Amino acid sequence: DTEVTQTPKHLVMGMTNKKSLKCEQHMGHRAMYWYKQKAKKPPELMFVYSYEKLSINESVPSRFSPECPNSSLLNLHLHALQPEDSALYLCASSQVTGYVNQPQHFGDGTRLSIL
Amino acid sequence: AQSVTQPDIHITVSEGASLELRCNYSYGATPYLFWYVQSPGQGLQLLLKYFSGDTLVQGIKGFEAEFKRSQSSFNLRKPSVHWSDAAEYFCAVVTNTGTASKLTFGTGTRLQVTL
Numbered sequence: 001d002t003e004v005t006q007t008p009k010h011l012v013m014g015m016t017n018k019k020s021l022k023c024e025q026h027m028g029h030r031a032m033y034w035y036k037q038k039a040k041k042p043p044e045l046m047f048v049y050s051y052e053k054l055s056i057n058e059s060v061p062s063r064f065s066p067e068c069p070n071s072s073l074l075n076l077h078l079h080a081l082q083p084e085d086s087a088l089y090l091c092a093s094s095q096v097t098g099y100v101n102q103p104q105h106f107g108d109g110t111r112l113s114i115l
Numbered sequence: 116a117q118s119v120t121q122p123d124i125h126i127t128v129s130e131g132a133s134l135e136l137r138c139n140y141s142y143g144a145t146p147y148l149f150w151y152v153q154s155p156g157q158g159l160q161l162l163l164k165y166f167s168g169d170t171l172v173q174g175i176k177g178f179e180a181e182f183k184r185s186q187s188s189f190n191l192r193k194p195s196v197h198w199s200d201a202a203e204y205f206c207a208v209v210t211n212t213g214t215a216s217k218l219t220f221g222t223g224t225r226l227q228v229t230l
Contacts, residue, residue, distance in 0.1 A: 031216070040223075041222070041223075042205055042220035042221065043205075043220055090159070092159075094216060102216060103149060103161050103164055104161075104216065105161070106159040106160070107158050108158040109157075109158050111156075
């Protein structure tokens with residue numbers, strides 16, 4: 001069992017739909033991450049939140065909108081996606097201390113398909 | 116920029132045989148390195164990490180890795196592979212951003228285990 005929970009596990013949506021991905025962790029971690037993973041490729045970082053504030057945006061298109069409403073939750077709002085956005089979306093979390101290289105813990109991901 | 120290279124895209128070993136997966140890093144100072152494993156349809160699970168100190172690190176599931184500065188390598192090893200070890204393995208290096216860790220993954224090595 002993973003300690004980072006992502007919902008839904010699968011999502012199929014049209015290009016005009018609006019949907020949201022949800023991620024939750026109760027490990028007290030104050031850094032949370034969104035990654036995109038295409039088939040047979042490594043995960044690519046999209047966003048990093050630290051203490052509920054956006055600290056990294058890896059030049060992600062605005063059709064992806066992250067939100068961190070509290071220290072346990074991370075959302076990814078989706079709107080007007082393109083077929084090439086079909087992928088596995090992974091959430092991760094980590095501690096943030098003076099020694100910042102804490103391992104990231106990953107959820108099982110949401111597999112997103114855009115019709 | 117920090118990066119890691121995994122030279123082997125695909126490796127096949129027999130169950131019970133030993134395993135070594137290669138990872139080479141590119142960084143001037145001491146890197147912070149991780150090995151993750153991803154089973155089909157799942158998220159990433161941390162196998163082990165290297166921050167400093169002892170160059171031979173032990174991880175979960177019987178895996179170990181050795182940091183060799185002279186060879187810029189961090190190879191993953193297991194003395195006897197089990198069929199359940201079949202998965203994708205990613206080496207990763209972390210970059211400090213000041214408030215959170217940013218992971219950069221290698222391209223991955225797919226391990227197939229024959230019975």
